[in-house]
Amino acid sequence: MEVEATRAAAARLSSLAARLRRRTGEPERVARFLIRCTFTLIAEALGLAARGGMAALVGRAIAAPDGFAAALGELWAALIWPGEAAALVATPALALRRGELVELYALTEAPWGEIDPVIFGDLLLGALGPGERRRLGAHFTPRAYVERLVALVVDEPLRADWARVQDETLALRSRDEAPAAGRAVRAFLAELAAVRVLDPACGAGNFLVVAHESLRRLEDEVLSFLGADCRESAERAVTPAQMIGIDRSGWTCEVARLVLWIAGLRAGPRGASQRATIVHADALLSPWPPATFVAGNPPFLGKSRLRASLGESYVARLRACYDSAVPESADLVMYWWHRAATLLESGQLRRFGLVTTNSVTQIYNRRVIEGFLRRGAIHLVGAIADHPWVDGPRGAAVRIAMTVAAAGRGDGRCIRVRAGGDEAVERGIISADLRVGVELASARRLLANGGLAGAGVMLGGRGFLLPASAGQESGYVRPIVNGRDVLQRSREVRVIDFTGLSEAAARSAAPAAFERLVAAVQPERARNSRAGRRERYWQFAETMPTTRRTIAGLSRYIVTPETAKHRVFVFVDGAVVPEHPLLAIALDDAFHLAVLSSQIHRLWARANGGTLADRPRYNKSVCFETFPFPACEPEPRAELAALGERLEACRRRLAAAGWTITAMYNAPPAELQAVHAEIDHRVAGAYALAGDGSEAAVLSGLLALNHRRAAEEQAGAIRWLRPR
Template sequence: MNAVEIEQAITDLAAAPFDAAEFPYAFLEAFGNKATTLKKLRTGASNGSDIPGGVLQRSNIHIATCPAGEVDATLQALRASPKTQAAKAKFILATDGADFQAEELATGETVACQYADFPNHFGLFLPLAGITTVKQIRESTFDIRATSRLNKLYVELLKDNPDWAAAERRADMNHFMARLIFCFFAEDTDIFNGQGLFTATVDRMSERDSSNTHEVISTIFKAMDTPTRHEGKLDDRYRKAAGTPRWADVFPYVNGQLFSGSTDVPRFSRIARSYLIQIGNLDWQKINPDIFGSMIQAVADDDERSALGMHYTSVPNILKVLNPLFLDDLRAALEEAGDNPRKLLNLRNRMARIRVFDPACGSGNFLVIAYKQMREIEAAINARRGEPDRKSVIPATNFRGIELRPFPAEIARLALIIAEFQCDVLYRGQKEALADFLPLDSQNWITCGNALRIDWLSLCPPTGKGVKVHGDDLFNTPLNQTEIDFENEGGETYICGNPPYLGNTWQSPEQKADIRDVLAGRSKSSGFLDYVSGWFIKAADWLNHVQGAAAFVSTNSICQGQSVPILWPVIFNAGCQIRFAHRSFKWANLASNKAGVTVAIIGICPTSTAACSLFESGAQGEVIAREGPSITPYLTLGETVIVEKRSAPNGDLAIMEFGNKPSDGGHLLLSRDDLKGLKLNATQQMKFTRRIYGSENFINGGERLCLWIEDEFLDEALSIDAIRQRIEAVRQVRLASPDKGANALARRAHQLKLMRIGQQHTIVVPAISSEQRPFLPVGVVDQHSTVSNKCYALYDAPLWNMALIASRLHWVWIGTVCVRMRTDFSYSNTLGWNTFPVPKLTEQNKADLTRCAEDILLAREAHFPATIADLYDPEKMPENLRHAHERNDEVLERIYIGRRFKNDTERLEKLFDLYTKMTGGKNAA
């Protein structure tokens, strides 16, 4: 279940008659527990509670219902219960149907409210559904509740108005929803003259059967688009000319083109009207635009509605981008200014000219947070200068964005309007905020279009140049440009955001064309780049003309593997450097089970001599910052180098080759049952078959075999009818192939495409393996086994080569320079093994490493028949195997630097330093 579904289930539970016996199970069901789980709790099979009326779910919650007036005592008993601690319960909860109390045991955070109000606190319990919560969600469950109700209304309206669901009218529907959201906010914040004015008017003036609801709302919208002043003075001539009825005349003139144009409203059913009233009765003063926007955008997106309520980017994550990009510098300037009025004024004037530009703005999260943070700094300046009520000099039009989809673009504009009003209330007071709020400014600063097709200089030009590109309608602009008409002399512009990632496999033809065009004339290898790369290239080009810097959240894959030599030379050749970066971490959203993608934050700016900052998360989640003269494309401190494929390994490392590609239509590969069907004797089995390993069965176990027929034994093999039939089937498959190489292989249909095998042994490296394991899966097979093209092999190589591959050093290198398949490692001999920097090894070094490899193999053998997957599960790795790897790492790392490395970052920096020396610096950027 997602957060919105949980909120609805909890609300329904609170509204139903209280059933003391049933409540614990209904509560758990609301958080997604399955019927089988609840059945076990009901029967006592998994209920470990020692409290009367209690239900204890291990690792989750201890709940108890109690007689009236005993909630305090019951919660105390739950807290003191030895069963609560033994079961590692995260929460305790007690209720008598009138009062409700709960506590999160790890943090001590509590809830104490009337029973009917507990849905307002449901965010505390989201971890019960496997959803990682953040402070903003716990403090304001309003946004999820409002999103849930708006989604119901949206779906109901589309059901009743199928023409509005069509593509040509979907923009009208989205525009209507944006108007409603503004009305709900305005009526609860005194922007309208009267608390609840909009909802109350619709309720009073529309029929209960909803037959005229659309007409009432349309009339209100027309009123808000009709001026109430003439030449600056109150004047009713426009309202009279428009025929505005008295009951609608109480609504103010909003302007800003939010209500201009068509005032068509979809027809309402009785249910839809009821939903509208329910939504209006929520307290919209609690709206948080930096949460709400990213949730509400899913309402209008058919593809995203199934994930409704999961789309939330936390403020701390956004600040990982904005703080080092420019906010830290502003705060440092504030600190340096102290109480000096002149310095404070200069800083305020500087901030008035700063532009923040998000060319993939979605519902405006980054712009809203940037605006709110800058207003906070400005408020501090005004307070120190004795001007606390001063009107802000930071214009919302300096917070600009591009968004491909119309509805999120509208929500982004609306979120900024709401954020501006809330900041005015917070820093200047309600009276001053209201005085300056209406009518809205008609300037349009969010563009709807394809960011990789739009000229960014047309939206954020060099300072001193104005922009005047006209759009039709501020809140309904399916244009590729925007309407701004002013200058920004001498200001800085900062680009930020979280663009779409999309690896090449998932890009549409249009998106592939976008990347090709952005790279035109600079590289022919655009097919290897993630879609987000286009934003970095556009930003680097833009920085050639405008004072500023750029930072994006990106998949970490643009700093790994074959993307690096394609993308980063383009960035560097455009005159930019990596100014700061936050190394890989999980960019989580509000989805269950901590869903998220591994990302990096990368900030670029024109090349300078200033120190660069590299951030990474420590073991306890703290952020560790280091500085250096430069940051490499692999997000390490040091001289910038780019690792490129090599045809041969470094020094005296063994040659690593591909395994054997069958190209056989499956006829040379055998299961154990297939082997029995051949009816071979023991001698024939030894002569004509081999075990064959691919990545999957090498790691997870399972037996596969193949026919292995040397030319000298072909006649004997053909004399066996079952083998001859398989060989003929291979021949037909290869002859039927459109590939000429496969046709040629038909001449030796008795063999795999390649026939490589070790005479004594083979060191095997799976091509694909999980990054969750602390070491790469590598092993040794005997001379009667071979590998498929899903593995790499070192045939008859000295065993010390395995010790290198099994090391943490090699794990770090492969994870950085090789390609990823989602979050899995995709091993490469030319990019991973052949480039691996190894110091000159003495014979004693090799002997020590050989012993380490043998110890690893012996430790595994002690746990036979456990598989690689079993043995290298991070939570279950046997102690003797872990110790063998630790010893291997210690021996190898002492060869590199005479001691153990402190962490993976230090490992990488040493490896890149050695790589630079190994290549003679020719790969330096």
């Protein structure tokens, strides 16, 4: 019932807010007015003000709208607000028209006593936010998701403490030391009252509300035990004042204060009079208040969007503040992770847990985690590598990871959410890739694989592209493919490629193609903030010279999209230019294509490369350069090469019949399944691994082989993948 009531109330707020914003053009004033109205209605529902006062006032005003603002002002002046509500005293009443009053009256009939503060904050941000980011009511982060993290961070260690206190108390009572038993329980109650929970990116305050509720439930149990087993009583001590939030948005801070005020009201008079500390600040650049636990959901912002979203100067300050402790290629959330881990490592926190995007397992993000785990001062006590989530007021459905850390060394629980929603739990030492038992971070890059894989070019302007019918003018107009061409339908385009030529040489070599770039690329490049791209407009933004040199001279080479639902490897013609985000692998032997296409390699790639949203990501340094190819005798090697050719031929036949690569692997036809099954069987045999071996066994075997190969290479024996 709470979810439906909360959604309905927020939807009505959204409708009225939108109407008032359109009329007044003052979104901030409208938002504050409606928040104060919300305070009033909740206070009435929970008995802190006379019930029905607001409804009666609005009902009278519908007949005489001119007197509404003054009457509401008098009502607000007569109310004595406890705690945080006093902050809204300066908010004046808005003069409303009759239709607006009718909408407000409908709001007074909502069941405000049933509002769930955990989801109300998210919905309120959308309802009253000045930007009106989305239609309200469709999305909020489910309470159960927030509760899951708070249970691991806050509830679990405190309940372990309480279990020890109970054992101590029962032991004391068995020795007829009842006063000492009572003191032990009271001491624990004092410890609960001293707990501080910090959310350094608090948003609407969801995690703080759930943490407050968690402390209250435990306090209830302790008080009950004190009365039943110790024959003593004590006053409640847990209040919202133990909750601390930080947020960059002043508006969001106001919503968080309201949400925590609601939570306090629901907890009783003492809770209503004690306010949480919500700090309007940048948590990445300012000190964090002292806390026992940290739990939260920092902003989801990938490394490629940092400058565009936050600005060059802010990113420069951020980099300077952290002095390279966080890799420049890491996502923004890893700065929060580093900050929390630093506090934990120094003894200033007991435990922390953060929600991050599931790209935390990608190499540049997990390096932050690896550094702390390697030193041994902290360990992961809980991890979920892939979990559904809703990204706050934007309502975006994403896949996230949860990581919970405590001080020292130790084991943890790694939870895998399977298709269909059921879960598997593994216990043991959790590594930075959020796995138990296989320390893949220790895999070494192999010299044998080095220099063979590279990213495709980045054009930096669609003006480089021409239709396939365009001539090849002196060889400078070439075929090009990107990930979409490989996985879906080919664009059938060519690219003007002046890589390595000066402006004069390019103009001379292919005048018509050069003039195309002057008209279609130079105006766009003239606005580019990077001088090199502005000045060398006839060149690709990133020419990837190493990749181009490596594939040069090959009649064909292997490509795979960096991020894709299905990990596929295909051959392309040697004359084709690979475009980012396609990864080029400079191997033309179908033996390598077969091994890369096997289930064994897919397991290695997925485990090492991490994911972006719900799509596996292939990182050349940890997926390809660490992968130990099997050492095959000539006959089995030739058999695998024949299977690689058979795989290519099968996919070409299917493509000719209208299948895309994505369609082939979404619902593989029988002939494709058959060739992959044979590849999987032969590759498993080449490694002497059972075809039905567990994922952990396969990864452990590959990791051990990687270590042996690395040792061989140190001794000078290198099994080059491509003859030198």
